Amino acid sequence: MSLLALLNRASLTRVCGSLILLGGLIYPWYQLPSLTGSSFGINFLLINLPRLIVAPLILAFLLAIVWGGKKFARLLLWSSLLIPLLFPYFVHTWLPDVNYLTTAYYQQGRQAAAFSENHLPEVQAHWKQNIILEPVSPIRSLANLSLSDSRFFQLSAWDRIVQEGLGYKPSFLAFTLKGWELTMIGIVIALMGFYLGDGIEALIADLKWIVPIAALLLSCLVFSIIGANIVNYHLDTWFAQGQYHHVVETSQRLQTWYPPLKTDEAFLKRLGEAQFYGDEEISPLSYFIKGLEQYRGGNLWQAQIYFQTAWELQPDFIAVRGYLASILINQGVEALHQFPSIRLSPLSNKRRVPYKRSFLDTSESLENSPAYRAAIATEFFEEALTVFPGHLTALNYLMLARAINNQWHESAQLAKEIIDIEQYFHPPHLSLLGQAYLHLTWNDYHNGDLETAWKRYRQTIDPKTWKQPLY
Numbered sequence: 001m002s003l004l005a006l007l008n009r010a011s012l013t014r015v016c017g018s019l020i021l022l023g024g025l026i027y028p029w030y031q032l033p034s035l036t037g038s039s040f041g042i043n044f045l046l047i048n049l050p051r052l053i054v055a056p057l058i059l060a061f062l063l064a065i066v067w068g069g070k071k072f073a074r075l076l077l078w079s080s081l082l083i084p085l086l087f088p089y090f091v092h093t094w095l096p097d098v099n100y101l102t103t104a105y106y107q108q109g110r111q112a113a114a115f116s117e118n119h120l121p122e123v124q125a126h127w128k129q130n131i132i133l134e135p136v137s138p139i140r141s142l143a144n145l146s147l148s149d150s151r152f153f154q155l156s157a158w159d160r161i162v163q164e165g166l167g168y169k170p171s172f173l174a175f176t177l178k179g180w181e182l183t184m185i186g187i188v189i190a191l192m193g194f195y196l197g198d199g200i201e202a203l204i205a206d207l208k209w210i211v212p213i214a215a216l217l218l219s220c221l222v223f224s225i226i227g228a229n230i231v232n233y234h235l236d237t238w239f240a241q242g243q244y245h246h247v248v249e250t251s252q253r254l255q256t257w258y259p260p261l262k263t264d265e266a267f268l269k270r271l272g273e274a275q276f277y278g279d280e281e282i283s284p285l286s287y288f289i290k291g292l293e294q295y296r297g298g299n300l301w302q303a304q305i306y307f308q309t310a311w312e313l314q315p316d317f318i319a320v321r322g323y324l325a326s327i328l329i330n331q332g333v334e335a336l337h338q339f340p341s342i343r344l345s346p347l348s349n350k351r352r353v354p355y356k357r358s359f360l361d362t363s364e365s366l367e368n369s370p371a372y373r374a375a376i377a378t379e380f381f382e383e384a385l386t387v388f389p390g391h392l393t394a395l396n397y398l399m400l401a402r403a404i405n406n407q408w409h410e411s412a413q414l415a416k417e418i419i420d421i422e423q424y425f426h427p428p429h430l431s432l433l434g435q436a437y438l439h440l441t442w443n444d445y446h447n448g449d450l451e452t453a454w455k456r457y458r459q460t461i462d463p464k465t466w467k468q469p470l471y
Contacts, residue, residue, distance in 0.1 A: 010197030017190030018062060024183030025055050029087065031177055033421050036101055039389040041316060046095060050087050054080050054183060061190075074194050074202070078210055081187045082217070084180055089221065092142075092167030096259040097318050099142055099172075104322060106171035108392035109422075111136065113429035115396065131400055133333045133377075136393050138326040139319070143232075143260040143267070145225060165225045174425050228258035232267065239270055244278035247271070263319040265292070284314035291323065300327050300334075311387070325388035332380030332397065374404035390421050396432065399439055412443035434460050 029051050036042045057080040064073035092099050115134060145164040163169040195203045231254055239247050251271045254261060261267045272289035291306030307324040311317060381398035385391055395418050402411035415436040422428040422436075441456035 008197070010193050013193030013196055014065065014190050017186045017188070017193055018065075020182050020186030020189060021058050024179050024181075024186050025051065025058060027179030027182065028177050029084075029180035029183070030091070031175055031424055032098065032101060033105070033390050033424050035389045040097060040101060040318065042098060042101070047091070047098060050083050050090060051179065051183075054083050070194060070198065074191065074206055077187050077191050077194075078206065081184065082214070084184045087180060088167030088172050090167075091172060092169075092260070094259060096142065096262050099260065100139065100263050100318050100322070102175050103139055103142060103171045104388075105390070105392065105421075106174050107139065109425060109429050109432065112392045112396040113432045116431040116435045131404070133336055133397055133400070135330045135333050136326050138322045139263065141264040141266070143258070143264045145229065161222065161225075165222065176426065225258070228254060228261070232261065235270060239274055244274040247274040248278060248280065268319070284310040284317055284320070287313070288317070288320050291320070295323065295327065300331050303327055304331070321387055325384045325391055325394065328380045328384035328387065329391070329394050329397065332377035332384070335380060336374060336377040336401070374401040377401050378405070390417075392418065392421065392432070395421075396435070399436070403439060403442065408443040408446045411439045415439040
């Protein structure tokens, strides 16, 4: 009878929740492309720190169940639930480099997928060499929660607070893993098991102290974000008043208080100008500001020089790497498009009327051929990938440029890199993956392997076959 008494609905629910919790501790919570660790110096231990904090709490919870301390076990579960719930805020606010990379990869993936969808006819028919590429834009800010007007405090604006303030935005959710989800699900199921046995009175008694603590914690987080925005607003006033030293000192402290400002273009521009007008020594930020001015003026080559200098002086300046990569990609786009399909002959000033066009006037001329333009663009795209490894837009454009140059093997290698990176997205970009498998198809076709080319083509149009390795 004692054994049957233990096998009731409440105990079974707690056991089920405990097993799911163990799965949440085994599996990781978050992932980025593996190349980010070596290329950007991302410390994956910090990303997994919340999971390491939950582990001893869950262990104490299991011990509390064995010893019969139900109230203490419920307290540990509620405390543990706060950690995964605040995990997006932790990544968004206190890991600005991780936040920048997730936002960058998310935007790059969306742009590359949209390009594949909008330009499917040109890319699908690989003999159509004149593919129109689109320029890219860098991330201008991660601190997008600003007190622009009184509507910020209305209930309709709280979705922005949840996304931009607490970190629950699509770019974060695109790289989460099942460990994070299993942890929250396991805690909730385990709590349900306790309240099934202890009754609604236990839930009401727990909520009496849980709700005030959660409200206090949420208020502290929201007011810290609002306070950072208020100080940032006053910095504009102090800068206009010429209090440059005060602006520099406050800005440096504010970066520590609210790290997302480290990648905010307006914030960095004001700080750099305050350092300049305050007669402080030249810093990497000074070159970054000069690069911004040239970039806005359309002088990409000069902007590249300034951004390159800023990056060399401060290798961990991740925002400047985003701008530098975007400039290199845009220069490649310009190189691919700058030559017209028809041009006048070099001897046009000496020609007779009527003039008979020659070979130099056609697109078959070397300087006007798509392959020549793609070769120039390829150099810019490759350099962009050295600055920002895994840049999906650069990989996609370079893959197309290689195909234009009939470099099918190199194009296929880039397609494999895109496929590998897309494995980290949830969900992946179907159109971009389809185009990547299409380039693998072209490589096998030009190598004469028609059987494998047919299997590749099936992967192009059938996502169910993507998990079948062919290389």
